[in-house]
Amino acid sequence: MRLQIIQEVGRTERNQLLIEKLMQTTFALRQQDIVKGDLLVRDFLDSWPALWMESQMCAEFQCITNVNLRNPFYSELDRHTSRLINLYRQKASRTGKTAEALREILGTCDLQEEHDVNVRRTLSLRALPVYLREDDSEFFKTCNVSTINIK
Template sequence: MESQVFAEFHRITNVNLRNQFYSELDRCTPRLIALLRQKALHTGKMALALRKLLETYDRQEENDVNTRRTLFLRALPIYLREDASEFFKTYNHEEEPDIADTPVALFTTGENYFSSESFFLVVEGEVVVRDLPRLPDAFIVSFGLIYAFNLQYPKKLIHMFTFVQKVLMLLDDGKPLKPCVLNLKNELLKN
């Protein structure tokens, strides 16, 4: 299924999903981490959420590319002031997760997305892809599936998915960026 998603995405856009996504994500990540650390120094709910996420990130034994990518993807909705709780979901591995009435979500066991070993993607109450090893891999499959099959982005994460589509994947739909997405794009492109 994973390879089918990538093939269909390439057929529609003529863009290699994995290469384009990781290339742009890795280019933007150092600047975003710096922005996150600045925002975490402020007060408010967003600053508190970013501080907690950065503390978890800083405690990771391995600070490799996948850890940084995971930080980017978990911090992006916080930075854009969106609620990712209906998309990034965790469950107790001893119980089956309730996936009924789930439009689209990424599930994993445990609370630490940095060290989870397996993710699965649910679309319209059905598990469509299992055993994705890391959050960035699971996210890119979910984005490719949503985009290639013309599904709606999760309502509470419109800005996050628009950012991925227009800034990371360079797929413009002719509509102007919302101010929060445009501001983040401009911040990430500063030298």
């Protein structure tokens, strides 16, 4: 079953229902791998590549904790967003590469006509690695619509 999951995840057009069914069926095997403790996190994720998918990661979290992962995450993000944006604005008022990058991100946000919760969440998350001076090139995956083949 693990090989079937690996094959299905490797396809360009994944069968989400099949992956979900296989992951539900193999939950006990993953728990055994965790209890053994002989795999590094990277090796564990390589063995179960469907856990790289957001839907499967959330489903796994739900199975283990009986808590919806998105709800507490967004709740805590919303709680800290105002303070994060204030930190970003303070840093952007200074000089340097980090301040310049933050000014660009904040400027893009300020140009938005509506400042709904999604814009504020996106700003909080997008500016965080810049503020921390981390390389975000691998952290954020963006979609270029012009490269998608629509049939």
